[in-house]
Amino acid sequence: MPATDVLPGKRLSLADVEREAATVLDPVHADFFAGAAGDESTARANLAAFERIRLRPRVLRDVSARSLATSLLGRPNSMPVLLSPTAFHRLAHPAGEPATARAAEAAGVTMVVSMAATTRLEEVAAHTTRPWLQLYLQPDQDFTRHLVRRAGRAGYGALVVTVDSPVFGRRERDHRNGFHDLPGGLRCENLVDDAGVLRDIVMDAGLTWDAVARLRETTDLPILLKGVLHPDDARLAVEHGVDGLFVSNHGGRQLDGAIATADALPGVAAVVPQGFPLIVDGGVRRGIDVVRALALGATAVGIGRPVLWGLAAAGQDGVREVLELLRTELDEAMALCGARSPGELGPDVLAPHLSAPTGGTA
Numbered sequence: 001m002p003a004t005d006v007l008p009g010k011r012l013s014l015a016d017v018e019r020e021a022a023t024v025l026d027p028v029h030a031d032f033f034a035g036a037a038g039d040e041s042t043a044r045a046n047l048a049a050f051e052r053i054r055l056r057p058r059v060l061r062d063v064s065a066r067s068l069a070t071s072l073l074g075r076p077n078s079m080p081v082l083l084s085p086t087a088f089h090r091l092a093h094p095a096g097e098p099a100t101a102r103a104a105e106a107a108g109v110t111m112v113v114s115m116a117a118t119t120r121l122e123e124v125a126a127h128t129t130r131p132w133l134q135l136y137l138q139p140d141q142d143f144t145r146h147l148v149r150r151a152g153r154a155g156y157g158a159l160v161v162t163v164d165s166p167v168f169g170r171r172e173r174d175h176r177n178g179f180h181d182l183p184g185g186l187r188c189e190n191l192v193d194d195a196g197v198l199r200d201i202v203m204d205a206g207l208t209w210d211a212v213a214r215l216r217e218t219t220d221l222p223i224l225l226k227g228v229l230h231p232d233d234a235r236l237a238v239e240h241g242v243d244g245l246f247v248s249n250h251g252g253r254q255l256d257g258a259i260a261t262a263d264a265l266p267g268v269a270a271v272v273p274q275g276f277p278l279i280v281d282g283g284v285r286r287g288i289d290v291v292r293a294l295a296l297g298a299t300a301v302g303i304g305r306p307v308l309w310g311l312a313a314a315g316q317d318g319v320r321e322v323l324e325l326l327r328t329e330l331d332e333a334m335a336l337c338g339a340r341s342p343g344e345l346g347p348d349v350l351a352p353h354l355s356a357p358t359g360g361t362a
């Protein structure tokens, strides 16, 4: 390997980007991005659960020609990684969501735009191919329908309905810091109604599966539910005509104590149809985490905080850097596991668990 590959100060991992972001962010904003609910135990558990999973590589399989390419709801993606929705990108960097969108475009991956974006959804969509729009279903159904119509017109490829937030998680760092409002000039641009009035995002504790059924009748766009951890809810989602799921605990920002996503994934994967789009997010920090997730039954992974670190550290280039670091790691991890493509990763590459043998000698 040429020695010039390792320059002093060069960022080699997402952890390096995280450290870089910490040096440039306002500490209050860094806490908003890093923080989670309660004791933040679920946020830690997400990382620990991935780390616990041991891989059992295959050898001598000619992995000289590899492809990371995959397809998500009919859109080709250059790798099984997408950008999970995160609020307030202009808080990380003045270039905000459009910079993130351009980085996703350059990397060939899908961006999920947050309902709490600090840029209008039409403008974000102008910078990237078929993004998805994340929504909190609003008690004002007309306003939700209005957003859905805008998304359709702007070329969005799917709606991602976040269902883990009947109430807003209690993030103690934000309370301690008094962080409740966006600083001057920034606002949730998609919450401005036709009359020019800025609305609040309402977390609707009254939602039931009826709301999913209603949305299903409102739009032809694919619908994914984000924040499903229980197999019975996954079954209900399939029964309601949902097109995909995010196995997610919101990065530990909603129910502290919730199961880690890597631990919840197998139970969900077991009850959905073969090939059903399953995205897992929470704690994906390495290429090997992507391998672990695919081996456990995911179609793709989502990354949340690492996108914000990249954006804070270096704007569009920083987000691109995060994605390329993950790509390099994933490609190498696949080769070392004896797989030439994401489709070749399955339970076979997982170390057999004592209570659930998967073949071989434990």
Ligand SMILES: Cc1cc2nc3c(=O)[nH]c(=O)nc-3n(C[C@H](O)[C@H](O)[C@H](O)COP(=O)(O)O)c2cc1C
Pocket: 032, 033, 034, 046, 084, 085, 086, 087, 114, 115, 116, 134, 162, 226, 248, 249, 250, 251, 252, 253, 281, 282, 283, 284, 302, 303, 304, 305, 306
């Ligand atoms: C700062 C921040 C803002 C977020 N905003 C949203 C949001 O607006 N809508 C949503 O559904 N999820 C939101 N999430 C959750 C992410 O989509 C994702 O589930 C989570 O960040 C994944 O965990 P990770 O950060 O460990 O990758 C947010 C997460 C963070 C850290």
Ligand SMILES: O=C(O)C(=O)c1ccccc1
Pocket: 087, 116, 201, 250, 253
């Ligand atoms: O911070 C979050 O996790 C989040 O989902 C959110 C949603 C709306 C506004 C701000 C943040």
